Amino acid sequence: MARKVRTWFQGAKYHVTSRGIRKSPLFFEDEDYQKYLNLLEDTRDRYPFILHTYCLMTNHTHLQLETLETPLSIIMKNLNTKYAKYINKKYDFTGHVFEKRYGAELLNSAEYEIDVSKYIHLNPVAAGMAAAPEDYPWSSYRAYVADDGEEIPLINTQTLLAYFPHPPQQHYKHYMKTIITDKSFWKDGKIYIMDREGQPCGQR
Incomplete structure (x- = not known):
């Protein structure tokens, strides 16, 4: 079965996920993170891109990034391949480290960019890790x-x-706290936030 063609153009913005x-x-330890x-920094030096947000969870990663002159597929292949080699060598593992290919969702509005940053930054809270x-x-x-x-x-x-608005740091912090204290985002004692595909964030 042929792989789905991924949309790419210069300046494209994505929410990218990779799972174990x-x-x-x-x-497994701080050194791995x-x-x-x-x-990630080495990859950016080789294939420049703009990283807006990230969150590294126990068994998956979130990156919110903007491509420049290099397709996302090349960026992620370089990053995930090198990290997989590191993990396999360090822990004497064999075989695949990541599940299939990375997932990528194109961000097509400022509103959705902000929503995704919220989704990413609240992952540890939603998972009960912070x-x-x-x-x-x-x-x-x-x-x-x-x-x-x-x-x-x-x-x-x-x-x-x-x-x-100015000062933006304070308004961003207030925005996040408003989300955390809004009962409509809570379910079974944890924050419940949906992505565009109706999937809850914060899965470990």
Whole structure:
């Protein structure tokens, strides 16, 4: 069966997900998370793109990125192949590390870009892994809300923060807190947020 043709054009923005095969962990210790981020930076240096948000969960990853001159397929092949080799070598594993290919959804509006950033940054809260998004160390959230100008070198916050009034960091933080305290987003004691395909976020 032929693979589905993926839409790509210069400047395309995506929500990209990669999952461990059979829901297996992708990360076993802090060093693994950091290695993934290092490889992400190496990939960006080789195939430039703009990374708007990210969150690394136990068995899957979320990237919100914008392509420049390189198709997404090349970017993700480079990243996932190198990380799979790292994991297999370090833990003496064999076979596939990632489940099938990555998933990618084209973001076609500013409103949806903001929604996806919310979806990504609230994943640890939805999964019960953190009480608040700023408590989770492996996401880009703190770069968006830091009053002291804390920066994460990988992340470009300007695009999303430009959609919020001044001061944007405070408005973004307030936006996220409003979502967290809104009872309509809670189900069975956890935050319940739907993506465009009707799937809940926060799956470990």
